[in-house]
Amino acid sequence: MADGAEAARLSAEIGQREQELRGLRERLATVLLGDAAATEDGASAFPGDLPPLPAQASLSPADILRYSRQLVLPELGVRGQLRLARSSVLVVGCGGLGCPLAQYLAAAGIGRLGLVDHDVVETSNLHRQVLHGEARRGLPKAISAAAALRLLNSTVQYVPYCGALSPRTALELVRQYDVVADCSDNVPTRYLVNDACVLADKPLVSGSALRLEGQLVVYNYHGGPCYRCLFPKPPPPETVTNCADGGVLGVVPGIMGCIQALEVLKIVSGMGSSFSQFMLMFDAREGRFRNIKLRPKKPDCDVCGDNPSVTCLQDYEAFCGSSATDKCKTLHLLSSKDRISVEQYKKLLDEQVPHVLVDVRPPVEVDICHLVHAVHIPLSKLEEKDEEYLEYLKKRICEEKQRTNSQTSFPVYVVCKLGNDSQKAVKILQELPVKEFGSVLAKDIKGGLMAWASKIDPTFPQY
Amino acid sequence: MPGTVGFWPALEPPVCVVVHCFYFRGGAELLFDGVKKHQVTLPCQPEPWDIRNLLKWIRQNLLKERPELFMQGESVRPGILVLINDADWELMGELDYKLQDQDNVLFISTLHGG
Ligand SMILES: [Zn+2]
Numbered sequence: 001m002a003d004g005a006e007a008a009r010l011s012a013e014i015g016q017r018e019q020e021l022r023g024l025r026e027r028l029a030t031v032l033l034g035d036a037a038a039t040e041d042g043a044s045a046f047p048g049d050l051p052p053l054p055a056q057a058s059l060s061p062a063d064i065l066r067y068s069r070q071l072v073l074p075e076l077g078v079r080g081q082l083r084l085a086r087s088s089v090l091v092v093g094c095g096g097l098g099c100p101l102a103q104y105l106a107a108a109g110i111g112r113l114g115l116v117d118h119d120v121v122e123t124s125n126l127h128r129q130v131l132h133g134e135a136r137r138g139l140p141k142a143i144s145a146a147a148a149l150r151l152l153n154s155t156v157q158y159v160p161y162c163g164a165l166s167p168r169t170a171l172e173l174v175r176q177y178d179v180v181a182d183c184s185d186n187v188p189t190r191y192l193v194n195d196a197c198v199l200a201d202k203p204l205v206s207g208s209a210l211r212l213e214g215q216l217v218v219y220n221y222h223g224g225p226c227y228r229c230l231f232p233k234p235p236p237p238e239t240v241t242n243c244a245d246g247g248v249l250g251v252v253p254g255i256m257g258c259i260q261a262l263e264v265l266k267i268v269s270g271m272g273s274s275f276s277q278f279m280l281m282f283d284a285r286e287g288r289f290r291n292i293k294l295r296p297k298k299p300d301c302d303v304c305g306d307n308p309s310v311t312c313l314q315d316y317e318a319f320c321g322s323s324a325t326d327k328c329k330t331l332h333l334l335s336s337k338d339r340i341s342v343e344q345y346k347k348l349l350d351e352q353v354p355h356v357l358v359d360v361r362p363p364v365e366v367d368i369c370h371l372v373h374a375v376h377i378p379l380s381k382l383e384e385k386d387e388e389y390l391e392y393l394k395k396r397i398c399e400e401k402q403r404t405n406s407q408t409s410f411p412v413y414v415v416c417k418l419g420n421d422s423q424k425a426v427k428i429l430q431e432l433p434v435k436e437f438g439s440v441l442a443k444d445i446k447g448g449l450m451a452w453a454s455k456i457d458p459t460f461p462q463y
Numbered sequence: 464m465p466g467t468v469g470f471w472p473a474l475e476p477p478v479c480v481v482v483h484c485f486y487f488r489g490g491a492e493l494l495f496d497g498v499k500k501h502q503v504t505l506p507c508q509p510e511p512w513d514i515r516n517l518l519k520w521i522r523q524n525l526l527k528e529r530p531e532l533f534m535q536g537e538s539v540r541p542g543i544l545v546l547i548n549d550a551d552w553e554l555m556g557e558l559d560y561k562l563q564d565q566d567n568v569l570f571i572s573t574l575h576g577g
Contacts, residue, residue, distance in 0.1 A: 097577040185577040208574040215574050235542025239532050243576040292546055295553035
């Protein structure tokens with residue numbers, strides 16, 4: 001009972017500390033926002049009408065000193081630098097691409113940077129989203145990015161927008177900027193940004209990255225194709241992988257974001273872009289860049305064609321069948337009777353109910369963390385009915401069955417990271433031949449190991 | 464570019480068999496056991512090979528599981544870009560493009576992450 005009292009006291013203290021932390025974060029956000037409001041005259045409202053950037057006739061001595069190393073480039077020169085100073089760029093997404101992009105644009109002396117992001121800084125962002133730091137976890141990314149950039153170059157105007165770009169606000173926002181950089185991480189936003197850029201007649205510098213690869217195209221520029229010319233139809237949602245599921249090496253979006261910044265600088269300074277009607281593909285594994293010639297602008301394109309059917313912004317989440325703000329998709333393949341909660345599973349473990357737990361994550365994730373008693377069978381091996389793995393599963397079921405006299409179906413529980421793949425695995429296990437495996441009752445654990453970590457065992461790693 | 468040269472038995476005249484390289488990128492390779500590069504010899508047939516036939520051949524020979532993640536009807540699914548010798552297949556006649564010896568065909572799945 002003494003333990004119970006101690007646990008209650010500690011929980012209460014943790015609760016109190018968390019509340020204090022929340023209070024501190026809110027205060028920090030207010031201070032940072034106040035800063036922004038002071039320098040940009042309340043421009044942090046979403047979307048808000050911005051005053052035009054003042055036309056500068058010449059560079060000040062401070063400007064000349066600051067930008068001297070690029071001023072001496074004949075390709076840029078004073079004329080180019082003055083063009084940068086009166087240009088504005090909208091950065092959609094302050095993540096792995098947006099951070100390095102915004103950093104180089106700010107350093108180069110762009111006049112105004114709009115920073116859009118609906119999300120807050122999390123620990124798992126820090127390996128690639130290099131403007132945010134440990135101290136700013138929990139803060140809106142747009143605010144955090146503006147604060148970091150202001151330390152780098154205080155002469156640039158930063159306009160943070162703490163919300164998702166939506167069909168309601170996108171066009172008005174895009175119209176206020178000269179160039180748009182798509183640094184987003186999802187399909188609906190990519191179509192939304194494209195259509196807004198076509199309707200507002202703005203060039204779009206689009207980057208993307210996943211695992212060890214990156215892609216970059218400049219759309220809607222000097223008569224070149226738009227995103228829809230290339231991809232008239234969105235990909236089926238089940239074929240789309242995000243960075244949380246597929247993984248990404250931080251430096252890969254870093255490289256792509258830097259190239260995006262380069263193309264933005266070339267466009268606004270008047271040099272012109274190299275990637276209109278071309279795609280740059282980067283393979284980090286092989287250290288190889290490829291330059292691919294793309295189709296021209298299509299006369300039958302739905303948005304930039306001769307008779308466009310898209311004349312105002314639409315519902316892009318419906319069009320793509322996926323969400324623009326969800327970090328992970330939630331599948332609903334199984335009914336609730338085929339699923340158990342982490343609390344129910346914990347109870348089964350405590351009561352030592354004989355069962356087999358199958359972990360269907362890929363080996364690389366099992367290496368990160370796992371439950372010691374789990375049997376590892378990657379979903380891909382189940383999908384291809386790999387004989388070796390099925391034989392192993394059969395053996396484990398037989399062994400565990402020895403421990404019980406029960407005549408009912410033998411319970412097999414399936415777990416993965418978040419509770420999506422586990423549902424697919426249950427579907428496969430339900431089809432196993434009764435003759436070989438005996439009568440098996442397969443269920444999955446809702447929310448997977450991440451729910452286990454947050455609700456049952458706080459020492460279990462989250463990734 | 465290393466690895467794109469097909470081997471040909473020196474003495475055997477190339478009549479109707481063609482050697483090609485296929486690359487899969489942007490995650491498309493995951494549908495093919497993670498193998499990014501396939502160098503294959505297409506079987507003899509009276510008609511020249513076009514992309515339409517090639518896709519059919521890939522479906523039958525390389526891609527046995529979950530073809531819907533790669534194909535839709537007789538073409539590739541939305542979100543996969545086909546490149547022939549580093550150019551968008553739209554510039555080359557798409558499904559009707561007639562394959563030449565040593566052509567490089569690249570399938571890229573577009574990336575959306577950031
Ligand atoms: Zn178009």
